[in-house]
Amino acid sequence: MVTVDxxxxxxxxxxxxxxxxxxxxxxxxxxxxxxAMALQFATFAWICWAIGLLxxxxxxxxxxxxxWLTSFAVVPAGMFLAxxxxxxxxxxGLAAAAAGYFALALPKWLSLFVLAIVAARQVDRRRRRWLxxxxxxxxxxxxxRHLAPPPATVLAVLDILLAVLLAAALVQWAVVxxxxxxxxxxxxxxxAHARFEDFNSPPxxxxx
Numbered sequence: 001m002v003t004v005d006x007x008x009x010x011x012x013x014x015x016x017x018x019x020x021x022x023x024x025x026x027x028x029x030x031x032x033x034x035x036a037m038a039l040q041f042a043t044f045a046w047i048c049w050a051i052g053l054l055x056x057x058x059x060x061x062x063x064x065x066x067x068w069l070t071s072f073a074v075v076p077a078g079m080f081l082a083x084x085x086x087x088x089x090x091x092x093g094l095a096a097a098a099a100g101y102f103a104l105a106l107p108k109w110l111s112l113f114v115l116a117i118v119a120a121r122q123v124d125r126r127r128r129r130w131l132x133x134x135x136x137x138x139x140x141x142x143x144x145r146h147l148a149p150p151p152a153t154v155l156a157v158l159d160i161l162l163a164v165l166l167a168a169a170l171v172q173w174a175v176v177x178x179x180x181x182x183x184x185x186x187x188x189x190x191x192a193h194a195r196f197e198d199f200n201s202p203p204x205x206x207x208x
Contacts, residue, residue: 026056028167033048061078068122075115086098086104123173
């Protein structure tokens with residue numbers, strides 16, 4: 001038996017893949033990228049980065065287009081998707097696409113920072129603050145890498161640390177999104193299965 005407030009309601013509505021699942025999966029895949037690179041598994045690292053960027057982008061995009069997250073989410077979604085496409089083009093041999101990948105990095109972090117601010121109605125302060133801090137730290141790492149690059153070992157450690165922190169932050173957002181998705185699915189389920197009598201006024205209490 002299906003209850004309208006259960007997570008299974010989403011599947012019965014045939015609403016497609018959950019954006020929260022795509023967001024969490026993309027975040028974890030992207031975090032595996034720098035770890036695999038540090039372990040000298042370069043090919044696997046690039047695959048993880050590309051999959052992570054694309055899944056995260058699709059998850060944010062679907063969340064922004066649906067009514068449970070601010071529409072601003074489509075902005076960082078576009079950044080993630082564009083970076084993922086640039087990475088795939090670079091891996092396929094189009095070296096010029098690498099410039100687009102690096103050019104999108106700072107706008108991506110800034111858009112995530114703004115998302116953490118404007119999603120106050122949907123996401124609690126602790127989770128928003130966590131994402132904002134990670135976005136600022138990642139922006140500073142990007143600027144440091146290009147202005148005064150630290151040793152390669154330090155950069156590798158920072159890449160892993162910030163990737164793990166970002167994954168944890170986005171997974172926490174995915175937890176909130178999953179609750180919002182379930183509530184939305186429950187509302188749609190009630191509307192789709194409401195009977196005509198449900199719209200009638202409730203019966204009056206008996207006379208004393």
